[in-house]
Amino acid sequence: MMRRFFLVLGVLIVMFSCSSKETFDVLIKNGTIVDGSGSPSFLGDIAINADTIVEIGHLDQAIGKIEIDAAGLTVAPGFINMLSWANVSLIEDGRSQGDIRQGVTLEVMGEGSSMGPLNAAMKKEMKDEQQDITYDISWTTLGEYLEFLEKKGISPNIASFIGNGTLREYAMGYEKRHPTPEEIATMKKLTRQAMEEGAMGLSTSLIYVPSGHAETAEIVELAKVVSDYDGLYISHIRDEEGGLLDAVNELIHISKEADLPAEIYHFKASGTENWQLLDSAITLVEQARAQGQKISTDMYMYNASSTGLNVVLPDWAKEGGHESTMKLIEQPIQRRKMIQDISFHVPPDKILLVGFRNPELRHLIGKTLAEVASEKEASPEETLVNLIYEDDSRIQVVYFSMSEENIKKKLKLPYMSICSDAGSYTNEGVFLKQSTHPRAYGSFARLLGHYVREEKVISLEEAIYKLTSLPATHLKLKKRGGLKEGYYADVVIFDAQSIQDLATFEKPHQYATGMKYVFVNGTQVLKEGEHTGALPGKFVRGPGWKKENDSNELD
Numbered sequence: 001m002m003r004r005f006f007l008v009l010g011v012l013i014v015m016f017s018c019s020s021k022e023t024f025d026v027l028i029k030n031g032t033i034v035d036g037s038g039s040p041s042f043l044g045d046i047a048i049n050a051d052t053i054v055e056i057g058h059l060d061q062a063i064g065k066i067e068i069d070a071a072g073l074t075v076a077p078g079f080i081n082m083l084s085w086a087n088v089s090l091i092e093d094g095r096s097q098g099d100i101r102q103g104v105t106l107e108v109m110g111e112g113s114s115m116g117p118l119n120a121a122m123k124k125e126m127k128d129e130q131q132d133i134t135y136d137i138s139w140t141t142l143g144e145y146l147e148f149l150e151k152k153g154i155s156p157n158i159a160s161f162i163g164n165g166t167l168r169e170y171a172m173g174y175e176k177r178h179p180t181p182e183e184i185a186t187m188k189k190l191t192r193q194a195m196e197e198g199a200m201g202l203s204t205s206l207i208y209v210p211s212g213h214a215e216t217a218e219i220v221e222l223a224k225v226v227s228d229y230d231g232l233y234i235s236h237i238r239d240e241e242g243g244l245l246d247a248v249n250e251l252i253h254i255s256k257e258a259d260l261p262a263e264i265y266h267f268k269a270s271g272t273e274n275w276q277l278l279d280s281a282i283t284l285v286e287q288a289r290a291q292g293q294k295i296s297t298d299m300y301m302y303n304a305s306s307t308g309l310n311v312v313l314p315d316w317a318k319e320g321g322h323e324s325t326m327k328l329i330e331q332p333i334q335r336r337k338m339i340q341d342i343s344f345h346v347p348p349d350k351i352l353l354v355g356f357r358n359p360e361l362r363h364l365i366g367k368t369l370a371e372v373a374s375e376k377e378a379s380p381e382e383t384l385v386n387l388i389y390e391d392d393s394r395i396q397v398v399y400f401s402m403s404e405e406n407i408k409k410k411l412k413l414p415y416m417s418i419c420s421d422a423g424s425y426t427n428e429g430v431f432l433k434q435s436t437h438p439r440a441y442g443s444f445a446r447l448l449g450h451y452v453r454e455e456k457v458i459s460l461e462e463a464i465y466k467l468t469s470l471p472a473t474h475l476k477l478k479k480r481g482g483l484k485e486g487y488y489a490d491v492v493i494f495d496a497q498s499i500q501d502l503a504t505f506e507k508p509h510q511y512a513t514g515m516k517y518v519f520v521n522g523t524q525v526l527k528e529g530e531h532t533g534a535l536p537g538k539f540v541r542g543p544g545w546k547k548e549n550d551s552n553e554l555d
Helices: 002-019 120-128 142-152 164-172 181-197 216-228 244-258 277-290 322-329 332-341 359-364 369-376 380-391 404-411 429-433 439-454 460-467 469-475
Strands: 023-033 042-049 052-057 063-069 074-077 079-081 104-109 157-160 201-205 232-236 262-264 295-299 304-308 351-355 396-400 416-418 491-494 515-520 523-527
Touching (some): 142 157, 164 181, 164 201, 164 216, 181 216, 216 232, 244 277, 244 295, 277 295, 322 380, 359 380, 404 439, 416 439, 439 460, 460 469
Parallel strands (some): 023 063, 079 104, 232 262
Antiparallel strands (some): 074 491, 351 396, 515 523
16 A cells, blocks of 8 residues: 555656646757857757747756757857848748858848839839849838748848948939939938838948949938938948048048948958058047947958959949940940950959859859950950950959958957858759859858867857847847847857868859758757758848837837
8 A cells, every 4th residue: 555655656746847847949958058248158058939038047957849959069149141142042042041051040131232112113124134033023112122021931030221322223323423402302211211111221332333423421411311210321331442541431431420330341451452451441440439439340251252343344334334334335435445444453363253144154154354365365354345245244253352361350350240242042953053152151151160160260259249249239139149038049059160161162052061950030940950941030120110119020
């Protein structure tokens, strides 16, 4: 009888102890937690319910519907890509594989141009310029585009700046002149609308048209609107070469006059003869910061940039946009003048061709401009103009123009965030029709593998800070960018000893390795290094959206 009593009692104790264990949707156990604050790592567990981190500590008595043993792995907040060109690639494939497999959980888009607002002429131009990826344009405003992506289904969260180039094209096309009072009023009205829809702020890209047609005073006027909504001004500054210091000063001036924080996109000194200017540019930024201005920067992890081959054309040949350039090439006198006026800041043998619109020219992908010129028995200048005309596009190229020493110097700056300046692709299907810069697959993994683990330029904790809470602070995001109770569960788990970029300039379509698990808004998007197909991404709104509301999110 006594034996039976103790047996029943034992069963009841076991049942009670099991039922007393708290159950969570997700339990990450035994991980090395790097919380994004820059503080030293610590061992612990993280519990998630729905889309929220609910507990961090030693949760020995807890169980999870999904449990991950993260022993030997690093647990960190999801990474923020401060300059993403995933705006079209996400329409084609919302999984965002190139970036998700590196731990990016927020894509911030809109460098100088944005996916809205659009008028009828702009929609037609966007449709006409589509290449391998084609899509209907069902939105008009920037907010409508971001809502479209969210409803379509995407793995990462998304955000965007409103581009001044888009505002200018909407109000006055590609004309290079001062806007009329009515036109500036239109641009300010559209800026207010975008901020209230949730834009992060105003962006410019001042080496391109029509963004660069705006003079400083015009940008200040738009930035003042953004300041009213507590937004950020962010810029691909007017010159990254010989005029770098003047361009940095312009951004600092805009920040001061409009009374808002400002960030320099992909901060760099481009061209061998300009590398020494970086120190002076850093001094300008730090002097402004010492005087109370909030100036910050971001960068990608390569000594080569990527943009259009057309940027080498003389300014007068680009003023009216691509269609105008094509018409000028068709005029023999203008074509000869265009060729004569070309001045290479990067030697033709350091310009790699990576993307053509015309399939008949794609056999040239992977060759340098110098090699193609030699094959055609023409000068690099003439070859450049001929290629642009034959392809009827700007032609995507890679410019090998930066210093490795400067990359390490920039990375140590305490106000430096990280970006890819690229789309986020899947290494199959339509994406393989073109080449790309390896930063599309490797910028974040390269930071953690090459510059942290191998080169030891900065610590792992500092790198995670630059990937998470630092950009979240600049963007004024609420409940993102850190591992804290009550924060959204954007969480990554990776092997700090093996994470590695594999993409190269010769073979860029290669995923990074070492990222094991990724959660976006509490949903598992990466499991044991493979994409789950989940599409939980949200439109993350900026500080101007419903100013009385205390959230960045849709209810």
